[in-house]
Amino acid sequence: MRFERREHRSPTLIVAAPLLAVLIALALAGVLIAIAGAPVPEAYWHILTGAFGSRLSATETLTRAAPLILTGLAAAVAFRARLWNIGGEGQFYLGAITVAGASAHLLGGLPSLVQIPLLLVLGAMAGMVLLLVPLWLRLRFSVDEVVTTLLLNFVALLFVSLLIDTVLKDPLAFGWPQSESVADAAMLPKLLARSRLHIGIIIAVVLAILVHLVQSRTAFGMQSRAAGLNPSGAAFAGVPLGITLVKVACISGGLAGVAGAIEVMGVQGYVTTNLSPGYGYSGIVVAMLANLNPLGVVLAALFAATMFVGADSMSRSMGIPTYIADVTVALSLLSMLIALFFTQYRIAR
Amino acid sequence: MTVPILEISGVSKTFGANHANDDISMSLAKGEIVALLGENGAGKTTLMNILFGHYLADAGKVLVDGQELPPGKPREAIRAGIGMVHQHFSLAPNLTVLENVMTGTEPLWLLKSGVNAARGKLTAISERFGLRIDPDARVGDLTVGEQQRVEILKALYNDARILVLDEPTAVLTNIEAERLFITLKEMAQNGLSLIFISHKLDEVMAAADRIVVLRGGRKVAERKASETNKAELAELMVGHRVKRPIRTPSAPGDVVFEAIDVTVRTGGVDRLKSVNFHLRAGEVLGIIGVSGNGQTMLAKLLSGTVHRSEGEMLLFGKAIGDLSVAEAIAAGIGRIPEDRNHEGAIGEMAIWENAILERLPSFSKHGLVDRKAGQEFARSVIEAFDVRGGTPTSRTRLLSGGNMQKLILGRNLINRPRILVAAQPARGLDEGAVAAVHERILEARNKGTAVLLISEDLDEVMALADRVQAIVGGRLSPSLTAEEADARTLGLMMAGEWKAEAVNAL
Numbered sequence: 001m002r003f004e005r006r007e008h009r010s011p012t013l014i015v016a017a018p019l020l021a022v023l024i025a026l027a028l029a030g031v032l033i034a035i036a037g038a039p040v041p042e043a044y045w046h047i048l049t050g051a052f053g054s055r056l057s058a059t060e061t062l063t064r065a066a067p068l069i070l071t072g073l074a075a076a077v078a079f080r081a082r083l084w085n086i087g088g089e090g091q092f093y094l095g096a097i098t099v100a101g102a103s104a105h106l107l108g109g110l111p112s113l114v115q116i117p118l119l120l121v122l123g124a125m126a127g128m129v130l131l132l133v134p135l136w137l138r139l140r141f142s143v144d145e146v147v148t149t150l151l152l153n154f155v156a157l158l159f160v161s162l163l164i165d166t167v168l169k170d171p172l173a174f175g176w177p178q179s180e181s182v183a184d185a186a187m188l189p190k191l192l193a194r195s196r197l198h199i200g201i202i203i204a205v206v207l208a209i210l211v212h213l214v215q216s217r218t219a220f221g222m223q224s225r226a227a228g229l230n231p232s233g234a235a236f237a238g239v240p241l242g243i244t245l246v247k248v249a250c251i252s253g254g255l256a257g258v259a260g261a262i263e264v265m266g267v268q269g270y271v272t273t274n275l276s277p278g279y280g281y282s283g284i285v286v287a288m289l290a291n292l293n294p295l296g297v298v299l300a301a302l303f304a305a306t307m308f309v310g311a312d313s314m315s316r317s318m319g320i321p322t323y324i325a326d327v328t329v330a331l332s333l334l335s336m337l338i339a340l341f342f343t344q345y346r347i348a349r
Numbered sequence: 350m351t352v353p354i355l356e357i358s359g360v361s362k363t364f365g366a367n368h369a370n371d372d373i374s375m376s377l378a379k380g381e382i383v384a385l386l387g388e389n390g391a392g393k394t395t396l397m398n399i400l401f402g403h404y405l406a407d408a409g410k411v412l413v414d415g416q417e418l419p420p421g422k423p424r425e426a427i428r429a430g431i432g433m434v435h436q437h438f439s440l441a442p443n444l445t446v447l448e449n450v451m452t453g454t455e456p457l458w459l460l461k462s463g464v465n466a467a468r469g470k471l472t473a474i475s476e477r478f479g480l481r482i483d484p485d486a487r488v489g490d491l492t493v494g495e496q497q498r499v500e501i502l503k504a505l506y507n508d509a510r511i512l513v514l515d516e517p518t519a520v521l522t523n524i525e526a527e528r529l530f531i532t533l534k535e536m537a538q539n540g541l542s543l544i545f546i547s548h549k550l551d552e553v554m555a556a557a558d559r560i561v562v563l564r565g566g567r568k569v570a571e572r573k574a575s576e577t578n579k580a581e582l583a584e585l586m587v588g589h590r591v592k593r594p595i596r597t598p599s600a601p602g603d604v605v606f607e608a609i610d611v612t613v614r615t616g617g618v619d620r621l622k623s624v625n626f627h628l629r630a631g632e633v634l635g636i637i638g639v640s641g642n643g644q645t646m647l648a649k650l651l652s653g654t655v656h657r658s659e660g661e662m663l664l665f666g667k668a669i670g671d672l673s674v675a676e677a678i679a680a681g682i683g684r685i686p687e688d689r690n691h692e693g694a695i696g697e698m699a700i701w702e703n704a705i706l707e708r709l710p711s712f713s714k715h716g717l718v719d720r721k722a723g724q725e726f727a728r729s730v731i732e733a734f735d736v737r738g739g740t741p742t743s744r745t746r747l748l749s750g751g752n753m754q755k756l757i758l759g760r761n762l763i764n765r766p767r768i769l770v771a772a773q774p775a776r777g778l779d780e781g782a783v784a785a786v787h788e789r790i791l792e793a794r795n796k797g798t799a800v801l802l803i804s805e806d807l808d809e810v811m812a813l814a815d816r817v818q819a820i821v822g823g824r825l826s827p828s829l830t831a832e833e834a835d836a837r838t839l840g841l842m843m844a845g846e847w848k849a850e851a852v853n854a855l
């Protein structure tokens with residue numbers, strides 16, 4: 001058996017590949033559910049109703065999807081330009097703590113209409129800064145950003161932990177390590193009353209569309225794609241590689257920072273060290289699942305959120321560990337990678 | 350007549366509607382060198398893949414020593430003594446020569462590795478065939494020519510008696526290629542049989558005893574090297590008479606670019622050492638030299654991708670600072686890079702995107718790309734320069750080398766550049782494409798473009814250049830007119846022999 005490169009990639013195949021990958025992943029996860037001793041169709045029914053079966057669960061899934069879309073975009077944008085930003089988690093936390101600190105100490109008095117946009121920008125800037133440091137190290141000393149961005153996640157988390165135990169500690173939290181709350185005016189408006197769903201999901205989708213337009217329509221988008229696909233070719237064509245990467249890093253870090261910001265301003269109102277159930281890392285999976293396509297990221301994030309929320313409910317009613325959600329998402333990533341391979345190659349003999 | 354060591358008889362193979370091989374038969378005698386000559390896509394590589402068992406033929410068979418080889422079994426082919434040296438090496442750069450050669454020859458379950466035996470065998474082989482190499486050198490530290498030697502040794506280590514080399518000179522410099530041919534001949538005298546695949550007439554004539562010509566999947570001719578010539582082979586290969594265009598005398602215009610004592614230094618090494626040259630409108634200046642002597646830097650200097658360390662540059666009579674890529678393009682400098690796959694085009698992007706990437710400012714407004722204008726531009730390049738095998742929106746990677754080069758030429762020439770920097774513009778192209786590229790360059794020159802042609806192909810320079818300078822070790826010789834430049838003088842100049850003439854000229 002040999003693999004031959006496909007001359008033409010059919011559009012049908014490119015659309016079908018992720019769908020097929022997800023189905024295969026669900027089938028494989030079904031085997032695991034069966035091994036755990038539960039009836040498979042019922043388990044999936046529980047996941048589906050758990051994620052969308054009621055008003056509460058549907059809004060919860062969407063609430064969960066919002067930060068995932070943003071961290072997914074952050075990874076997709078960076079990976080397109082071959083900037084391996086594994087630091088989404090750290091950028092998320094830095095965005096979150098910046099928003100909490102700024103609202104509690106500086107901007108708290110401002111009206112919502114002014115305060116919310118300002119805070120989002122600040123959150124984005126915090127994420128940017130955390131990514132620009134490893135980028136500078138890469139451009140200046142050729143330090144591998146995979147390592148630096150990954151390790152900075154732990155630095156950022158410990159830094160946040162330090163802040164919420166000291167200067168930003170909430171004095172009313174009975175000693176619990178949590179930050180002061182943002183001002184009421186900083187809370188994102190709810191999309192639906194009596195739910196946690198806030199306008200963050202709209203912000204995320206709008207940003208996804210914006211990123212898509214920037215990548216496909218602008219000169220910068222074309223240059224950053226060229227820089228990612230073939231750096232020496234891009235340099236020959238006059239693309240300033242360093243500046244392009246800096247811009248890409250600003251967008252990528254900024255998006256992850258905004259993810260942290262909306263999570264604080266939309267859901268919790270304050271920062272704890274378990275604010276994120278690994279959104280930064282899941283974002284990488286989401287981006288890969290979407291084949292780095294910004295609009296695909298929205299769908300991939302919805303899928304991941306469905307699995308996470310649905311599996312919680314399934315776990316409660318059937319006694320199967322919630323890890324099945326992580327396993328399914330991981331399996332769909334693996335099958336997606338294999339499916340992507342087959343959009344480019346075919347089996348020949 | 351003795352039984353041929355290898356016989357291929359009646360091999361056919363189709364890929365879809367495409368007849369890659371159509372009833373091809375050929376044979377190889379012991380100690381013989383046969384060249385498989387043909388343009389890209391003539392079916393040479395397919396045939397060798399069938400021989401080696403990578404592909405399954407639709408019809409026909411392969412016999413080694415009169416025994417039929419089971420089809421589709423590379424392992425059987427290796428056991429029968431067939432070795433293949435691919436164009437792209439499959440070596441591990443972080444391992445030593447010896448380790449690379451041994452890879453795949455040892456069973457995994459053995460606890461003790463037979464390093465010492467292997468070392469002895471390798472040394473014996475390299476002495477017997479004159480392939481000198483240090484078995485403990487790291488492959489990553491070797492030159493490309495030496496790495497190729499390792500590939501050959503690897504095949505011989507597996508007891509190959511028939512060696513197939515796929516375009517062995519594609520990655521080599523001229524001198525390395527000549528050295529390779531000497532080695533191949535020695536190997537043949539020692540009883541090895543060789544097939545080498547090529548589309549270069551010179552080397553086929555230089556190295557082979559017999560030449561099999563393929564065209565469009567068929568064997569069109571078989572000649573003894575002693576009974577044919579380059580012109581006949583070229584015609585057989587292409588199917589019609591190809592004439593490379595030859596320049597006609599021209600009246601050069603003003604000096605458009607001048608470099609005075611320019612030095613380029615990177616990483617503490619002088620890549621160009623106070624070079625002097627000038628370009629005139631409507632004239633081709635040929636820079637001849639064996640690659641690796643600084644021509645890459647010379648091309649980059651004018652392309653805006655490298656900056657000088659010392660010296661002066663005048664563009665259209667005015668002293669200029671360092672050129673950026675954007676400035677070079679804005680000033681009307683067209684650029685054909687040396688390496689079209691790595692620099693000239695981005696394979697995964699669409700043809701239209703590659704057509705406009707270096708001129709993005711003129712195809713975008715307020716930062717938005719004008720896709721329509723870009724695709725229109727690509728369409729006009731495709732039409733005007735006869736780029737085949739793609740539409741503006743198809744991926745550039747799908748183009749053949751010749752068509753990709755036409756695209757690169759086209760995007761530069763369609764706007765009538767005032768200066769054209771062409772680095773190795775015909776390297777690796779087949780005869781038909783070479784003629785097309787040469788024609789376009791001469792056409793531009795006749796319309797008044799000043800051309801800087803950097804090449805290591807003597808024929809190319811003599812056919813196109815009005816003036817010639819040689820480049821050796823980062824230094825440029827004084828210029829000769831085309832009339833003064835015969836092959837012998839140029840050959841000497843490429844070897845660095847110009848001091849005397851320079852003194853005479855002064």
